[in-house]
Amino acid sequence: MPYIKLEDRVKYDNAVDELAIELLTTKNLSGDLNYIISSILALVIKERGMSYGTASTLVSALECAKLEFVRRVLDPYEDKKITDNGDVYEDLG
Numbered sequence: 090m091p092y093i094k095l096e097d098r099v100k101y102d103n104a105v106d107e108l109a110i111e112l113l114t115t116k117n118l119s120g121d122l123n124y125i126i127s128s129i130l131a132l133v134i135k136e137r138g139m140s141y142g143t144a145s146t147l148v149s150a151l152e153c154a155k156l157e158f159v160r161r162v163l164d165p166y167e168d169k170k171i172t173d174n175g176d177v178y179e180d181l182g
Contacts, residue, residue, distance in 0.1 A: 091157060126151075 108125055115121045130147050137143050 091154065 112118060112121060112125075133147065134143060
């Protein structure tokens with residue numbers, strides 16, 4: 090989960106903010122974001138060395154970040170759209 094202590098976030102916040110600002114200006118959000126994430130993963134592997142443990146930790150962080158984004162951001166958005174536009178699954182029981 091992304092919920093590290095506030096004092097631990099400080100060391101990342103400026104870099105994250107700068108990357109986010111750059112992403113706001115791109116016309117290729119998907120590709121640029123993928124590049125940033127992939128570059129971070131590659132640098133971690135380069136510095137820590139390739140091992141199953143490192144790869145597993147990175148995959149776990151990616152998957153958990155995805156799942157938390159879906160749970161906290163996408164699900165509430167979809168629930169609002171169901172309310173706004175009607176539920177396509179309402180007749181299923």
